[in-house]
Amino acid sequence: MKAMMMVESGMDRHISTSPPSNGALAVEHLHQRHHPEGNGDAHHHALLVREEDATSAGGKAAAARSPRSPSGGFANDNRGNPFLAALFLGILAVENTASMLARRYAVGVIRLKFSKNAVLAVNELMKLAFCLFMATRDPQKHGGGGINATTRRRRRRAHLRAVVAGSRPMAVPAVVYLAVNLISYPALERINASVFTAISQLKVLATAFFAVLMLGTPISGRKWRTLTVMVLGVTLVSWESAPDADGLTKSGGDVIAWDYAVGIACAGVQTALSGFGSIYFEMMLKRGVVGGGTGVGGERGAETFSVWDRNIQLAMYSIAIYLPMAFLDVGGANILEGWTPLVWGIACLHASGGVLVALSVLHSSSVTKTVAVCASLVLTTVMGNALFEAPLNGAIGLGCAVVVIAVFGYRDDCDVEEELRRLRRLAEGGPGFHRS
Numbered sequence: 258m259k260a261m262m263m264v265e266s267g268m269d270r271h272i273s274t275s276p277p278s279n280g281a282l283a284v285e286h287l288h289q290r291h292h293p294e295g296n297g298d299a300h301h302h303a304l305l306v307r308e309e310d311a312t313s314a315g316g317k318a319a320a321a322r323s324p325r326s327p328s329g330g331f332a333n334d335n336r337g338n339p340f341l342a343a344l345f346l347g348i349l350a351v352e353n354t355a356s357m358l359a360r361r362y363a364v365g366v367i368r369l370k371f372s373k374n375a376v377l378a379v380n381e382l383m384k385l386a387f388c389l390f391m392a393t394r395d396p397q398k399h400g401g402g403g404i405n406a407t408t409r410r411r412r413r414r415a416h417l418r419a420v421v422a423g424s425r426p427m428a429v430p431a432v433v434y435l436a437v438n439l440i441s442y443p444a445l446e447r448i449n450a451s452v453f454t455a456i457s458q459l460k461v462l463a464t465a466f467f468a469v470l471m472l473g474t475p476i477s478g479r480k481w482r483t484l485t486v487m488v489l490g491v492t493l494v495s496w497e498s499a500p501d502a503d504g505l506t507k508s509g510g511d512v513i514a515w516d517y518a519v520g521i522a523c524a525g526v527q528t529a530l531s532g533f534g535s536i537y538f539e540m541m542l543k544r545g546v547v548g549g550g551t552g553v554g555g556e557r558g559a560e561t562f563s564v565w566d567r568n569i570q571l572a573m574y575s576i577a578i579y580l581p582m583a584f585l586d587v588g589g590a591n592i593l594e595g596w597t598p599l600v601w602g603i604a605c606l607h608a609s610g611g612v613l614v615a616l617s618v619l620h621s622s623s624v625t626k627t628v629a630v631c632a633s634l635v636l637t638t639v640m641g642n643a644l645f646e647a648p649l650n651g652a653i654g655l656g657c658a659v660v661v662i663a664v665f666g667y668r669d670d671c672d673v674e675e676e677l678r679r680l681r682r683l684a685e686g687g688p689g690f691h692r693s
Contacts, residue, residue: 372587
C-alpha cells in the first residue's frame, strides 16, 4: 500500500483544543481532497521560549515580576518541579506520536469518514469533564477533611461561578485557534503542503518573538541559534516527507503568481497567530488571578485559577465554537456518524494531549513543551516508515539527526544559563559584592 506520510513537526495543540488538533484535522480534511493517495497533516504547534514557572507557595500559578525586568516580564529564575516537568514532557512526546499515527491510519489508510469538527468538540467535552472533576477536588480551594460536606459544596459552587465569570480572557486563544484553523484552508488551496509545512516551522521563532514581546522573557544568543537549527531540521524533514501537489515543485523555478503569494501570506499569518495564541495561554496560565492584574495569586481576596480552571474556561469557548460546526458538517444529523473505536481513541488522545500540554507549560515552559513535541517528530518518522511506508531517505535522516542534536543542545543551553544565574545571584549576595 502506498501511504505517503507527511510528518507533522508539532501538532499545535491549542491547550484546550490542542493547537495541534484544530488545524491538523482541518488540514487533513483539505489535503485529503488534493491528495487522494494519502493525507498530509500540515498544522503544527508553535515552539516557545523557555520561561520558568512562577508559582506561589500553595502551588497556584501566579504572576511574578523579575528583578531584572522592570517592565513587568515574567520571572524566569524560578524553576518548576524538574521531575514533573520531565514526566509530563516525556508522556506528551509519546502521546503526540500516537495521535499522529492514529490519525494517519484512520484518514490516510482505511479512510474513515467522520466529522473532524465533531472530534474536536467531543475531545473538548472529555477534557471539560476531566478538568471539572479535578478542579472540584482541589483541597486547597475547597477545604480538606476538616470541612463539612455542605461547606465544601458551597465553596465548589462559588469557585465554579468565579471560573465562569472570569473566563472572558480565555476566549482570545479559542478564537485565535479557530482563525488558525480557517486560514489553513485558503493557504493549502494556493500552495502545496510541503511549502505550507516549511513555513509553519517558523512558529518556533514566531513564538520566541512573542515570548520576548509579551512575557519579557530574555533569550540569549545561544538559544536563538539552537532554535534556528531546530527549525531547519524540522523543516528539512517536513519538506522531504511531503508529496508534491498541483504542479508546484520544490525546485523554486516557477514564477510566483499573485494567487501563490496570497497562499504564502496566509501561511505566514497562520504561523504568527499560532505563536501568539500559545504565548497568550501561557501568560494566562501562569498569571492565575481574576482580572489579570499584577497581583499574586495568594493575595487576600483574589480568586486564583489553577491549570484545571484555565482548561475549563478554554474548553467552554471551544465547545461553543466546534459543536455548531460539527452539526453543520453533518447537516444537523448525528455528529457521531461513522465513529468507530479508533475514532473514539483519537478523541481521547486529543483530550489527554490538551491536558498534558497545559501541565507541561505549567511545570516547565511553552518552549520546552514544544521542544518535546519536535523531538517526537523523530519517533513519528521512524514509526511512520515502519507502519505506513512513509518516506525515510537520507535527507530525512539528516533532518532527524539535526533535530535530536538541537533538542540536546537546547537542554544544555538551559543548564548553562541556569548555572550563570546561580553564580550571578551568589556574586550579588556574597561578601564584597553590592548592587550599584
